[in-house]
Amino acid sequence: MPSLVPTATTNASKDEFEENDLVDITSIVEQAAASLTLSKPILCDEDSFSLHDSMAALELMDNKMDCCQLSASLVHPKNDPKVIVPPRQIPTGLHDQICPLPWDELTIDDAANIGMEILTRLESLLGGASVAESTYTCLYAHNAVLLEMKKVINGDESLIEKLGSMRTSDLPPSSDLTTTPQLLVYAQVLGMVEISDVIRSIVLHADIYEEEDFSVSTFGLQYSSIGDGPKTIQTLQCALQCLAEESENESTCILENVISFQSSFLQTCASLAKLAASPEQQQVVLDAKQLIVSGVSALERLKTILESNAIPRESFPNQHAVSSSSILSKCFDPYVYRPLVGNSPVRKVNFNERKESVTTLLKLFREIDWAVCDLLLMGSTLGRIRRLLNRVSKSSVNILSRSLIILNLYFDDKLLGQHLLGELIWKDMTKLMGLPKVLLESKYGKAFLNRLAKPMYDSLKLLVLNRNRQRPYMVAIMFHDWSCLQQEAHIVDANHREELNVGELLPPYFTQYTLYFIVWLMDHHVALGIELNLYSGHHELSIAFWYRDFLLASLLNTISLIRNAKKISKRFLDSESKAKHQKRNGGKKTADSIPNEDEMQDDVDTMIIGLKRTLCRGMVRFIAALNQAEILSSPSFEFTSYEMRFQKQFEPFLAITQPPPLTYDDFHNGSDFSNVSQSDLLLSASDCFKKCKGVVDNISNHLSSMDKTFPPLTEEESLGLAKVCVGNSVFLMKLAQQVGGNGKPKVEFNFENSRQFCTIKII
Numbered sequence: 001m002p003s004l005v006p007t008a009t010t011n012a013s014k015d016e017f018e019e020n021d022l023v024d025i026t027s028i029v030e031q032a033a034a035s036l037t038l039s040k041p042i043l044c045d046e047d048s049f050s051l052h053d054s055m056a057a058l059e060l061m062d063n064k065m066d067c068c069q070l071s072a073s074l075v076h077p078k079n080d081p082k083v084i085v086p087p088r089q090i091p092t093g094l095h096d097q098i099c100p101l102p103w104d105e106l107t108i109d110d111a112a113n114i115g116m117e118i119l120t121r122l123e124s125l126l127g128g129a130s131v132a133e134s135t136y137t138c139l140y141a142h143n144a145v146l147l148e149m150k151k152v153i154n155g156d157e158s159l160i161e162k163l164g165s166m167r168t169s170d171l172p173p174s175s176d177l178t179t180t181p182q183l184l185v186y187a188q189v190l191g192m193v194e195i196s197d198v199i200r201s202i203v204l205h206a207d208i209y210e211e212e213d214f215s216v217s218t219f220g221l222q223y224s225s226i227g228d229g230p231k232t233i234q235t236l237q238c239a240l241q242c243l244a245e246e247s248e249n250e251s252t253c254i255l256e257n258v259i260s261f262q263s264s265f266l267q268t269c270a271s272l273a274k275l276a277a278s279p280e281q282q283q284v285v286l287d288a289k290q291l292i293v294s295g296v297s298a299l300e301r302l303k304t305i306l307e308s309n310a311i312p313r314e315s316f317p318n319q320h321a322v323s324s325s326s327i328l329s330k331c332f333d334p335y336v337y338r339p340l341v342g343n344s345p346v347r348k349v350n351f352n353e354r355k356e357s358v359t360t361l362l363k364l365f366r367e368i369d370w371a372v373c374d375l376l377l378m379g380s381t382l383g384r385i386r387r388l389l390n391r392v393s394k395s396s397v398n399i400l401s402r403s404l405i406i407l408n409l410y411f412d413d414k415l416l417g418q419h420l421l422g423e424l425i426w427k428d429m430t431k432l433m434g435l436p437k438v439l440l441e442s443k444y445g446k447a448f449l450n451r452l453a454k455p456m457y458d459s460l461k462l463l464v465l466n467r468n469r470q471r472p473y474m475v476a477i478m479f480h481d482w483s484c485l486q487q488e489a490h491i492v493d494a495n496h497r498e499e500l501n502v503g504e505l506l507p508p509y510f511t512q513y514t515l516y517f518i519v520w521l522m523d524h525h526v527a528l529g530i531e532l533n534l535y536s537g538h539h540e541l542s543i544a545f546w547y548r549d550f551l552l553a554s555l556l557n558t559i560s561l562i563r564n565a566k567k568i569s570k571r572f573l574d575s576e577s578k579a580k581h582q583k584r585n586g587g588k589k590t591a592d593s594i595p596n597e598d599e600m601q602d603d604v605d606t607m608i609i610g611l612k613r614t615l616c617r618g619m620v621r622f623i624a625a626l627n628q629a630e631i632l633s634s635p636s637f638e639f640t641s642y643e644m645r646f647q648k649q650f651e652p653f654l655a656i657t658q659p660p661p662l663t664y665d666d667f668h669n670g671s672d673f674s675n676v677s678q679s680d681l682l683l684s685a686s687d688c689f690k691k692c693k694g695v696v697d698n699i700s701n702h703l704s705s706m707d708k709t710f711p712p713l714t715e716e717e718s719l720g721l722a723k724v725c726v727g728n729s730v731f732l733m734k735l736a737q738q739v740g741g742n743g744k745p746k747v748e749f750n751f752e753n754s755r756q757f758c759t760i761k762i763i
Contacts, residue, residue: 038638088333091139093148101139102330106181110327112251114140115188115258116354117328119302123357124349125196126364126398130215131223132337133349135196139331140189146224149186153178180242184255187239190224191262194232197223198266199400202273206403210466213399219340236263254305257298264295265365272372272404276411281418285376292369299362306355367401374709376408379416382428382456383598387710389463393470394717402464409464410457422449425456431598432516434566435509442499444492448510451488455481459517471528474521475652482518483656489514507565516558518656523551525652531755535649538623539634539642541749541758545619546671547650547662552613554659559606597707604702604712611695611721615757618688622728622760624673625681629739631747678739686732693725720753727759734762 032043042049094103102110118138125134135141140149203214236259243259246252268291271284278284334349352360371392379385392402408416415421426449429435439445458478462470489510497506526548529535535544626632634642643664653661673681700718703711727750738745748761 088336089339090142090144090336092144094145094152099139099330101145102327103182106179106185108181108184108246108249108251108255111181111184111188112254112258113327114138114185114331115255116302117332118188118192119258119261119361120351120354120357122192122195123360124351125199126400127360128212128214129349130217130219131196131200132217132219132221132340133215133334135192136221137332137334137336137349138189138192139333139336140185141193141224143222143224146186146190146193149182149189153183153186180246183242184239184259187235187259188255188262190232191236191259191266193224195262195266195269198269198273202269202407203399203403205273206406208402208406208461208465209399210469212468213466219337221337221340233263233267236266250305254302257302257305260298261295261302261361264291264298267291268295268365268368269400269404272368273407275376275408276417282377285373289369289373292365292373295365296362296369299358299365303355303358303362306358364398364400367395367397368404370709371395371397371401372404372408375405376416378709380419381431381598382424383431383601384710385415385460386463387601387712389460391711391714393463393465393467394714396467399466405464406461409460415457421453421457425449425452429509429513432566432602433507433509433512433562434569436569438500439496439509442496444495445510448488448492452485452514455485459521467528468532471525471532474525478521479652479655482514482521486511486514486518486656486658505568507561507568509565509569512558512562512565515658516555516562519551519555519558519659522653522656522659523548523555526551527756529649537635538626538632538747538749540645540649542620542623542671543642543646543649543667545616545623546667549613549616549620550662550670551659552609552616555609556606556613559609600702601706601710601712604699604706607695607699607702608713611692611699612757614688614692614695615721615724618685618692618728619757619760620671621673621681621685621688622732624671625678625685625732625735626747626760628673628678628681629735631735631744679736682732682736682739686729689725689729689732693722693729696722696725717754721757723753724757724759727753727761731760731762738762 036043088099091099091101094101121134121138125131139145200216203209204216209216239259240256240263243252243255268288271278271288271291275281275284334351351357371388375385375388379388389405392405410421411417413420415424426435426440429440440449455478458481462473462478465473490508492510493506493508497503500506526544530541530544530548535541623632646664646667650661676684696718699713700715700722703713703715703718706712746763748763749758750761751758753759
């Protein structure tokens with residue numbers, strides 16, 4: 001096969017070059033694919049096939065992980081496929097002999113151009129790229145260049161007063177003046193490097209990142225030795241002061257907003273990362289919220305400028321089409337780290353457009369506000385904390401916000417640094433089931449609360465993990481721990497009954513409380529499987545919805561038992577507390593108190609569980625109707641079966657005794673509608689979706705009067721579920737019209753409106 005790589009010395013014309021360069025390999029690929037069989041599924045030598053090869057194959061066509069890896073010698077930084085140049089070396093200073101950087105000739109427009117490009121690098125870092133692929137693609141960010149810029153800036157007599165203590169005292173003043181563009185570029189680059197260092201430190205210390213969240217590799221590059229939070233903030237403020245002396249135009253507006261955002265973002269992240277060391281933690285969080293307001297405003301102004309097209313497009317060229325004479329081609333190189341990786345392939349890093357990058361940063365900064373700050377300020381009960389973390393989990397919050405949550409979730413031996421975890425669990429049990437104080441103060445009750453603390457913390461941490469990693473975490477840690485807790489809770493309840501000599505009259509409070517969380521974990525495990533497309537085909541989806549129906553029914557039954565236990569617990573109030581209660585009210589019985597916000601949210605949570613259960617039942621019946629009409633056909637397997645797949649998929653539940661794990665025979669018996677007529681089956685499924693639509697409307701009415709910070713269900717989720725109900729009702733009517741007709745319609749399982757419940761479309 002002729003080489004696919006052109007040489008730099010070719011003299012061929014454009015047509016000849018294209019003809020010789022491109023080779024049609026379609027037939028080769030088809031021949032290779034045709035040779036694969038179930039018994040020999042690997043094309044290459046099986047002895048040399050490694051885990052690395054397997055991961056590379058899985059990442060093909062993935063938008064984030066498959067980044068068109070290229071050999072280091074085949075990258076064209078000038079975007080000219082005819083030219084092959086040696087890797088660009090890391091600059092040794094501003095006036096590097098091979099690749100000098102713009103400095104004396106910098107203008108305000110150049111500084112604004114560089115500042116906007118810096119934001120795309122920061123967004124790339126937060127999107128999962130390494131610092132070498134993001135921060136250090138800016139050539140000014142390298143240590144030698146930053147040190148030289150600092151030397152020039154600190155030597156300027158005119159800036160000594162503004163820089164203050166930031167100035168290095170051992171450098172003699174110089175008569176050479178620093179221009180405003182030079183100071184602006186230095187401040188923005190220093191801010192980017194310091195922000196990158198803080199972000200990396202936060203993510204590493206939280207230690208919940210995955211490869212798709214964040215890359216910790218630096219390829220041997222060292223963060224600048226001049227980075228210092230307070231001094232960096234002072235430099236940014238000094239740059240803003242100098243900028244204020246310039247005449248106002250579009251470029252100065254951009255610079256002001258970029259630097260203001262950097263200052264706010266850096267201070268916010270640094271203060272929240274060190275919250276445990278602060279004596280005034282609440283005030284630090286309140287100050288962070290003010291900084292977020294300032295930073296968000298700056299980004300919104302930047303977004304408005306980009307949308308208005310006030311600046312000609314050619315002055316802000318696309319980084320993917322940078323000409324060799326452009327200022328950006330001299331200041332940025334996405335492959336500058338190539339010499340550090342030897343002959344290993346490097347990723348072809350793609351940076352988003354500036355408007356998209358600003359939008360992403362805006363979303364991320366707002367996430368820190370509601371996901372981190374609101375949690376620290378308003379997370380006073382376990383119920384509230386669980387609801388907000390559940391929202392964090394479903395919203396795919398950035399790894400930076402999730403890492404800040406983990407760093408502040410438990411410190412100083414307290415949850416959120418404010419609440420004793422055992423005390424919060426005690427209050428939660430009292431609120432849910434009215435647990436008598438005498439049981440909590442017993443030696444068994446105290447010991448169990450201490451035992452429950454770690455599993456309860458794990459259940460909160462679970463919701464902060466990457467959505468793709470929550471199932472393995474449950475299997476590896478949580479199912480076993482909670483199964484053991486369930487047995488211990490049963491022993492505690494038995495001891496309490498024996499001590500109080502009340503027999504079966506005393507509800508098994510601790511057993512019911514642990515059962516509630518075990519069933520929730522099991523349902524969450526299955527729901528995530530549906531969301532992550534781990535159940536392939538209509539048959540496995542039917543199994544998943546059927547299993548969820550059983551689990552949600554168990555959860556509703558447990559909630560009913562818990563509420564009954566709350567009523568029974570009033571009988572065990574000691575006479576002294578009753579007397580005090582009546583004395584405070586003049587001997588009169590008080591009416592039932594108005595439910596508070598948390599109790600209203602608990603009621604809505606129960607409604608949501610019932611809604612999901614009915615939806616699952618409707619899905620099972622809809623799929624059964626399609627099977628009965630012979631519209632769907634199940635695939636046959638050569639090396640496995642549906643029963644074996646069922647056993648493997650629900651194998652983690654074998655560690656749990658209550659509720660008992662189900663079998664494939666249970667599914668067959670529970671989903672057998674052969675004795676039900678087609679019309680009755682369609683009517684039953686339709687009734688399920690109509691009932692769900694009414695429940696969704698009722699929930700929406702309740703949500704309108706609730707705190708938006710801790711919603712049991714977001715407005716977007718509520719609207720999506722309503723669309724699922726209406727869509728399935730419509731397609732059930734369409735199916736009823738087509739049953740017995742000519743032709744076989746196509747079926748599509750669409751998860752656009754909800755990630756856990758599909759609209760079954762009849763096409």
